[in-house]
Amino acid sequence: MRLLNRRPGQQFSLILAVLPFLLVGLVYLQASNARLEVNPNDKLLPSPSQMAEAMHRMAFEEDRRTGQYLLWADTAASLQRLAMGVGVAALIGLGVGITIGLVPIASATLGPFVAVVSMVPPLAVLPILFIAFGLGELAKVVLIALGITPFLIRDIAFRVGELPRELLVKAQTLGASTLQIALRVVLPQMLPRLLSGLRLALGPAWLFLIAAEAIASTEGLGYRIFLVRRFLAMDVILPYVAWITLLAFLMDTALAALSRRLYPWAYVR
């Protein structure tokens, strides 16, 4: 049988899926062991027990200077920034995207502008944001929003343009105004698209969050990683990276599940 026709069964799929993780883990353990054998004080590739110890300290022991449980404080701060940035971007993306997609005059006015703005590298304007909004929360939230809004606008506008013209004509023959069509025909059909757009935008959103935290912050997951880097504290950095990855993965899964739950009509085939 040709390779492209061979499909793994359910169990075999699971084994195949676990395999790469296992492999990377094994390679790491091997390398870590080898280094620690030569020098027990090596900090570059800490052993799992060292990492567990460090994480226990971060998660369950009060920080002596601030009196906080650092992992949770960092997580709360980062997630709050992320939620605000992504939330603002989603609202603007939906509103402007539908307007551009539905109204030719709006698309003629804003289309080229958005296309150009979306080419501005957000990290290049980060200094401007810090100067304009100070080093507080606002600049970080704005960076995230600025970073993913153009993508969301263009995604939604494009999807609106993909709606069958028949649907828009039909709505007009039912007496709908432009606003009614936007609210009752286009908006509901764009919500599942927005959620899938958000799933794609989460990666960049995390990138901008960590970049902003690395440069100017006093707490946050990105801030912590860049802070302990000075002490070469890989036993904190590695688990933090894994934790961030887990959070991002859970958000992605949650968005997918939410979309299926809220918009079952978009998944009936």
Place this chain on the structure above:
Amino acid sequence: MIVVEGLWKSYGDRSVLERLNLTIREGEFVTLVGASGCGKTTFLRILLGDERPTKGRLTLDGRPLRPEPGPDRGVVFQRYSVFPHLTVLQNAMLGLEFQSGGPLGRLRGRAWQEARARASALLAEVGLAHVADAWPSALSGGMQQRLALAQALVLEPRLLLLDEPFGALDPGIRIDMHQLISKLWHATGMTVVMVTHDLGEAFKLGTRVLTFDKVRHDRQAPERYGATITYDLRGRARPLLPA
């Protein structure tokens, strides 16, 4: 009454329709037939207001037809006629909600209940009462077209435009749909204009069958001349009103 006088339609150098004159009386069931690309669908879309004629006059009861689709003209397309994000009942109610639901297009309380009752009655009439809460994507092609008809009829348009509405259906289902559309036409007395590929269907359903074809040909430039109405025939359906 719809009057079309000296209508032309061209896209750049390409002529689609030319010198088209036509009068459609109230309550007629007019079917449009012709080869693919002969302009019958373009003509329907001009009646719908989705396309504008290049030249010529189009009047509805003596007034120029509004150049955009409106609630005076219902439509059913071959595909994409119903809204996938609304249930069957919500689809049938949508026209009423747009009409009297204010800027947001939503009805509440008593008005909503009345609209639901009207939509439900209409669904029962087209045989969809048992699937009122289903998503359209769960319906068969024939049932989706029934829903599209119910949705278009809820505002009681005086003119119903059908663009190959049964073109994608199985033959057996088609015959059911023929009965349904005839019944609805008799019940409402509306004017119907239908584009179809199926000659049998055209003569069976229509009181009048119009064929579209080109009468002028230019071998060097086949797209130079457009089509017009070449035959105006009597269909087998009995007119609602005496001629």
